[in-house]
Amino acid sequence: MIGYLRGTITHLFADHCFIDVQGVGYRVFIPGATRQKLSIGKVSLLFTHMHVREDAMLLYGFYSEDEYDLFLTLTSINGIGPKVAMGILSAIDPKQFCLAISTKNIGVLTKLPGIGKKTAERMILELKDKIGLLTDENVPEVDVSVTSGDIVDEGIQALIALGYNQNEILPIVKRIGKNAQSVEILIKLALREFSRG
Numbered sequence: 001m002i003g004y005l006r007g008t009i010t011h012l013f014a015d016h017c018f019i020d021v022q023g024v025g026y027r028v029f030i031p032g033a034t035r036q037k038l039s040i041g042k043v044s045l046l047f048t049h050m051h052v053r054e055d056a057m058l059l060y061g062f063y064s065e066d067e068y069d070l071f072l073t074l075t076s077i078n079g080i081g082p083k084v085a086m087g088i089l090s091a092i093d094p095k096q097f098c099l100a101i102s103t104k105n106i107g108v109l110t111k112l113p114g115i116g117k118k119t120a121e122r123m124i125l126e127l128k129d130k131i132g133l134l135t136d137e138n139v140p141e142v143d144v145s146v147t148s149g150d151i152v153d154e155g156i157q158a159l160i161a162l163g164y165n166q167n168e169i170l171p172i173v174k175r176i177g178k179n180a181q182s183v184e185i186l187i188k189l190a191l192r193e194f195s196r197g
Helices: 032-036 065-075 082-091 094-102 106-110 117-131 148-161 166-179 183-196
Strands: 004-012 016-021 024-029 043-052 057-062
Touching: 004 024, 024 057, 032 082, 043 065, 057 065, 057 082, 065 082, 065 094, 065 117, 094 106, 094 117, 094 183, 106 117, 106 183, 148 166, 148 183, 166 183
Parallel strands: none
Antiparallel strands: 004 016, 004 043, 016 024, 043 057
16 A cells, blocks of 8 residues: 655646656546645655555545545545545535534535535534534634634635635624634534524
8 A cells, every 4th residue: 555655746637646756657636625735846745545446546645634534534434435535625625524524514515526415414424423523622722813803704715615605604704703712613603503594
């Protein structure tokens, strides 16, 4: 099993790259977030997973350990293969995904590529204990230099990244933003409101 590759990125494509490791070029499939951090000619390290099929051996690579760990967790779920897992990782940040699982936000999960309502429910059921519940007690402390305006702005951007539009975000954020001590808490409270409909 190849755990990681360190080498020079020689080619970048929509869903994969070529990485030269001491003269050997590896074709590695990558999610969108990883692709954005790679540059042709730059030496990079990718955490990798080799997926063996009857007709092929495919390498999947990730810039961060968070992406790598989430990929392995997703592919452990019945019915989610590497292709769907890569689509999820390209559509949502690992921390935002974990937040959606911990708050049981079906709406966010069903907006991910290849995920219907039944699969979203199965993901919540199978992953809630692995990911752990995000509670107010274990939310990281906010930097004291961050003002409430910064928190609201960052919260809005994060919710837009999760697939919500600004028109549905603003009324809720306006109502709950003053009580949020960090971006994480603001997002958590907003997702609760969305799940209530």
